[in-house]
Amino acid sequence: MLMAIAAVRAFRPVSTGNKGRNALLLNRWPGKLFSTSEKKEIEWTTEKVRNTFIEFFEQEPRNHKFQPSSACAPLNDPTLLFTNAGMNQFKPIFLGQVDPNSPLASLERAVNSQKCIRAGGKHNDLEDVGRDTYHHTFFEMLGTWSFGDYFKEEAIAYAWDILTNVYKLDPERMYATYFQGSDSLEPDYEARDFWLKYLPEERVIGCDAKDNFWEMGETGPCGPCSEIHYDRIGNRDAAHLVNEDDPDVIEIWNIVFIQYNRESPTKLPVLPSQHIDTGMGLERLVSILQDKSSNYDIDCFQPLFEEIAKLTDKGPYTGRVGADDVDLKDTAYRAIADHARTLSFAIADGAVPNNEGRGYVLRRILRRAARYGQQILNCSPGFFVTLVPIVVDTFGDAYPELKENKQTILEIITEEEQSFSTMLDRGIKFFDELKDELKADGKSEVSGEKAFFLYDTLGFPIDLTELMAEEAGLTIDTAGFEKEMETQKERSRKAQRAARSAGAPDLELQAEQTAWLSDESVLPTDDYFKFKWNVELPATVMAIYGEDGFYSEDKQVEEGDFIGLVLDKTAFYAEAGGQEADVGELELIGDNGEILGTVSVSDVQVYGGFILHKGVLESGSLQVGSHVNCRVDYERRGLIAPNHSMTHVLNAALRKVLGDKVDQRGSLCNDEKLRFDFSHKKAMTLDELKAVEKMCQESVEKEEVVTSKVMPLDDAKALDGVRAVFGEVYPDPVRVISVGGDTSVEFCGGTHLENTRDAEAFALIEETAVAKGIRRITAVTKDAAKSAIMEGDKFNSIVSEVEDFDAETPDLDKKAGAIRKDLDAAFLPAALKAELRARIEGIQKKVNEAKKKALQKRMAVVLSDLKVQVEAAVADGQRVVVLDLDILADGKASQQVRNEVKKVAPGVAFLGVSEEDPGSGGKLLAFAAVPDAMVDSSGLKANEWVLAALETCGGRGGGKPDNAQGQAQECANVEAVIAAAKSFAENKVAAEVA
Helix, strand or coil: CHHHHHCCCCECCEECHHHHHHHHHHCCCCCCCCCHHHHHHCCCCHHHHHHHHHHHHHCCCCCCEECCCECCCCCCCCCCCCCCEHHHHHHHHHHCCCCCCCHHHHCCEEEEEEEEECCCCCCCCHHHCCCCCCCCCEEEEEEEEEECCCCHHHHHHHHHHHHHHHCCCCHHHEEEEEECCCCCCCCCHHHHHHHCCCCCHHHEEEECHHHHEEECCCCEEEEEEEEEEEECCCCCCCHHHCCCCCCCEEEEEEEEEEEEEECCCCCCCEEEEEEEEEEEEHHHHHHHHCCCCCHHHCHHHHHHHHHHHHHCCCCCCCCCCHHHCCCCHHHHHHHHHHHHHHHHHHHHCCCCCCCCHHHHHHHHHHHHHHHHHHHHCCCCCCCHHHHHHHHHHHHCCCCCHHHHCHHHHHHHHHHHHHHHHHHHHHHHHHHHHHHHHHHHCCCCEECHHHHHHHHHCCCCCHHHHHHHHHHCCCEECCHHHHHHHHHHHHHHHHHHHHHHHCCCCCCCCCHHHHHHHHHCCCCCCECHHHHCCCCEEEEEEEEEEECCEECCCCCCECCCCEEEEEECECCCCCCECCECCCCEEEEEECCCCCEEEEEEEEEEEEECCEEEEEEEEEECCECCCCEEEEEECHHHHHHHHHHHHHHHHHHHHHHHHHCCCCCEEEEEECCCCEEEEEECCCCCCHHHHHHHHHHHHHHHHCCCEEEEEEECHHHHHCCCCCECCCCCCCCCCEEEEEECCCCEEEECCCCCCCEHHHHCCEEEEEEEEEECCEEEEEEEEHHHHHHHHHHHHHHHHHHHHHHCCCCCCCCHHHHHHHHHHHHHHCCCCHHHHHHHHHHHHHHHHHHHHHHHHHHHHHHHHHHHHHHHHHHHHHHCCCCEEEEECCCCCCHHHHHHHHHHHHHHCCCCEEEEEEECCCCCCCCEEEEEECCHHHHHHHCCCHHHHHHHHHHHHCCEEEEECCEEEEEECCCCCHHHHHHHHHHHHHHHHHHHHC
């Protein structure tokens, strides 16, 4: 079943290289697993099962190449929330888009153990985790692949061999499924017949497409699959329990025969090359080999359960599920242990909890664990982070990135857990009260409005609310909630698609298209000239691709059509490595060299070595075989190149200033700016910003030579100080860019300057947070940088001039405020802007201190006048006094005023207003004091009085019935505030008399 597959087939991460491969094969499981006697009796530990699988497929005659696990948070693949199947890192091969120079291009057979996360998106096991004994959000996937090499017969034979002859599983308990066909596809009798060599007919079971046809997505490579199921009990016919979600008859291995390419619901052509993709859940296999009825009973979970038992007063884990787990204790154990693994591995691979995409999924997982721990297990707030060292100790030898990033994992989870702790208590209290209210009214459904309040105000993901509702015997009305959320998401998706394509068709070459080109003897595009400048390269149109597919040789493109052209060679740079693609024109050339028309090129992308030039035929006639001149917009590239070269210098500067733990997490280089994302736990200080900017500016001033060299990947990796992007896969051979010899050495296939002097200038414009633990720098070069620096010099002069003014200079605070406003909107270096803001704040502070001193000097006069006015009001029989006071909206002065009123006329209700800058229409302070007796007799309350007065200018306030204050940021009509205050109080007092 696909749900079962979810816990068995997943993407495999890559981060450890040979180090990870050695760790996988050589580590010894640390920590206490079972009792000492039980530990000695374990023949198949988790590490042994993992290592045996890899070694079996590496050995003759199978000869698979070990491919390290990719990151479970695929930072270089925005289409994936998480790596949820082993095939993900091989997606370019399946799609026919692999770079011919990539190590993947020559890969025929592969094996590994992949770190996988299934939470969010199409493959989502989160809701099931904890409720049963076999679902996980994090798990390891043992996988093997054949890329156009062997197919069904060998894949089935290898699976049978290792399961029965190596792991010694009982063949009598094994069942195999095959695709039984559909309305549009024939049954996979070929796979069935291969299985009949090993199993009797009654244990080879045909299943429908829901269970036995695998698809990557709505489009793309796909094919029938064959699953291996195992009966934990044995000595019975369990065929009827296969794919019935029975915990004792479970799928352990899925073999996918990738032989089709899904183009639409009705178009399913055969792939030119057929592939094998298999996946076997490590935890499930280990549970069988250790004779445990639950994945959670195997050795690698025991240290986590032992630690959780120390944190709760509910007792140890006892393995109950469903109705037997009446208090949800064991459900909580399983969920928390699973989620501790997920968060630790994901953060180690560079993902961080936040409010978007995979970050939000991680936040949901953490909050789910926190809720289970605090509400169900009665753990103290902050308990969850104490499980991180257990995960690191248990898996750190096999996956060294856990040890390397342990401190980061601890810090991020601690911060997340603390931020949710208060909201969790409020949310649980709110839900408990809501539950009681619903049951008292005889209702059983939580409204969408209440669910959204929990989500929007209290930070409760909807699935967490649904879980709590289910536990309480309630349901959620999610229709309104989901509709609102989906509408918002669809708007975002449409905006993103429109931005990417600018309204043009989304032309992309996948496996079928690249295979067609190869079959038509079209060679991958020669892009040697992309690194050359100011050339008009003659080329030939080898293929034309449109919305309806490839054009035939005799079909012409019509003017205005948006098409993609594959040329034999090109001078255009295709988008890659964060650098935007070149734009320009393709001139259509006649037999005598005359220009017959033009194609405006707006985007250039590469698919499996074939470079697609996308654009509109502006004029002329075009068909396959036409001759063109590549006319790159070199003026635009001349603005991109300095931004790219200085991105390398910036990367090196950040590592020097912030330390070697800084890793690149993304970049963008276009003709306007450079943007660089990097791992760092906190905002850079002013001194750090200055130091980084200075290093980059010095590189420009030193006129450092920028060189490129293509060399074997292994040799390049051995270069001293070389930098590579986290999670990136590089071709072999690889291009190495060096700046100044040793200032920066990086792998890069982009276009660059020849010398840093050509950048002319550098300005670091902004440093901000992208997500927890990820910062972003935006910078500019050339004229944009010069302009920013000049603007900075201008503001520096202005601020210096104002700093020399005496603190009592009229309107000095207004002048400083106006400069600050202009500064905030100005385009200038970030470090200088922060420094100037601090200096302006110093000017404003100096003015405020001078005003306060002047106010204190005249407070005696203010209080004396106040006394006269209040006494006159009392003598006139007034019980309410409202006055406009010149105390510059000073809080301390307002308290002195209230104390004086209480002293002079203790029975009078008083409200005062005061402008910070009289006559400016700016900030207004309102404050009130009402005697307790009047509060009781008339209902006039100080807090309500202040609010009523400030309502006229949009102000806010708070306090108690006898004493309150508030303010409005802007108030152009103080008289209206006074009138509203008088009217409100007089109505209350008049009602009392009546």
